[in-house]
Amino acid sequence: MMIGKEDLALSLSLSPTISTTTNCRSHQLNLLPSFSSLDTRTTPPASLRGIDMNQTPVTEREDSEEDMHGMPSSPNSTNSSSSGKRNERDQVTCEEHMLERAGSRGLSDEEDGGDGSRKKLRLSKDQSAVLEESFKEHNTLNPKQKAALAQRLNLRPRQVEVWFQNRRARTKLKQTEVDCEFLKRCCENLTEENRRLQKELQELRALKLSPQFYMQMNPPTTLTMCPSCERVSSSSAGNSGSAGSSAATVVPPSMHQTYQHHRSIVPAPWTPIPLRPAFLDTPPQRS
DNA sequence: TTTCGCTAGTGGATTACATCA
């Protein structure tokens, strides 16, 4: 949004007949010239006490401030689609606004109490089921789909849009929980592996410090890995024994003599595995 | 009374398009 709050305030104070939150084009506004300029963001919708919001709209009167403008209350309102579909959106915008107005719950300001409080009523099971089905097919809606769904369910397009937004949020939350659990297990495994390797390192160092170690030390060992089975084997001038990685299965070179493409592995200096994966400390960058 | 899930409002960020110099 390129309009700052100051600009909004200025607009409100200077042009009381123009809504600052309009989503309509000028020609659409011309169709609805009599709506007031209440700031819908600061004026909560009227409540809906005792009324089943899920009932088929009866009158054109909208309970919320949307009717005051003839358009939705939030800049987010009305259209839900992936970006870059302006033409498609434009075609549906007016229809949606009319639908939203028609899709009211048949309440007047008197009926909803007019105390500024809002009522959030549940969608029926049938409505939720249909929305769920639709969400399974596509988790975002283009304006036409939204309008059709709203009409089918006797809801306002805004309600359908909000439902999809919240549904996406729930999906993301659950996925985040799953990811978190997975990473937690990874972290635990790596911690355990690190602990085990540290212990092994200590043992090797202790062994290295003992005089006997030098007595029995063989010439430098070269590790070879079979690219096919990725097994590591060790070889040295005087020993073809088991100096391979503790994590890899050590296989005598003889078992892999048929492979002509064995490559040598130079043992790298010891690097402890961090107890906590680095990516956990690196927040994902927003593209 | 408290808790939890759901619905909806709000603000910021982003994108596409229109207009103008």
Added chain:
DNA sequence: GTTGATGTAATCCACTAGCGA
């Protein structure tokens, strides 16, 4: 005609309040 700056509308997400079960 092209290009960059600017404005506007639409959409998304994150956060949150409020309602109902």
